[in-house]
Amino acid sequence: MATSSKRAYRSTSRPEGANRTRAKVLEAGRHLFSRKGIDATTIAQIAERAGVSEATVYATVGSKSGLLDALMREALFGPRFKSAQDKLEGVADPVQRIALTAHIARAIYQAESAELSLLMKASAFSPELRKSQQEFETLRRDMQRERIDALFKAGRARKGLTKETAATLMWMFTGREIYHKLVHESGWTPDRFQDWLERTLLESLTDTVTPAERSLS
Incomplete structure (x- = not known):
């Protein structure tokens, strides 16, 4: 024993x-x-x-590349991301899932800013960092695809959009560069960024009536 x-x-x-x-x-x-x-x-x-x-x-x-990948994943897909992802998993409505994409983007980039800002500044021109970021962009687009597919399947996409255009717009609006320009360069709070991004995604991708359209009806 x-x-x-x-x-x-x-x-x-x-x-x-x-x-x-x-x-x-x-x-x-x-x-x-x-x-x-x-x-x-x-x-x-x-x-x-x-x-x-x-x-x-x-x-x-x-390798160093593997270490960088592990650091990126640990920061980007850590507790903040998991909390946002859990909220998404509990929602069936495809329009609301588009709205929650703003919460996920905010969670990813806020965590990145907190945990990797010094690393990214010190290695801004590193080929290894560029490669890792490109891989993240591909992963990010793939992760968003299901939400776009569900939106079109439910017939809730904005009139005139194709799936590919909708996917590209979501990927663009949720990009790191936009978060950086609005939050770090323009002084927006993460809350303001999330509110703006949610509104922008709904108005650009879904059949939700915008405030401007509502005032004309």
Whole structure:
């Protein structure tokens, strides 16, 4: 019985140890990428700061590219995103799901600003960062596709729109650049951005009557 208990303890501790190692590697990468830039940081430096071997870094994240991807996903799809996504999953109405897209976009970029702003400034011209951002843009568009399909299936899309145009407009309006220009450069609050984006998406993509149209009726 004692041997069985010891084995059970070890099997439980292994995942916990792996998680602690991963957390140390990610934190070391975040720190160094934010101060030295992605291109100037080496795996050896990451390993030294994390207190692990280079082999452990490779086994944990694969490469600098893998480490950057892990950091991006951890920040962009963290608690804020999951909370917004949970709200979306509980809604069946396709128009309301379009509206909630504004909440998801705000959650993603607010988390990014809080957790990755130094990293992105330090590595603004890094090919690795550009590649990671391009992959995120493809993923973001794919994730939005279901909401556009549901809108058209329900016959609630704005008259004259094609699915492809609607998908492109949603992808554009929810882009990082617009959030950055409105919130960081123009001083909007995240709340104001979300309200504007929700209104813009509804008026641009759905058959919802706009305030201007309502005043003419």
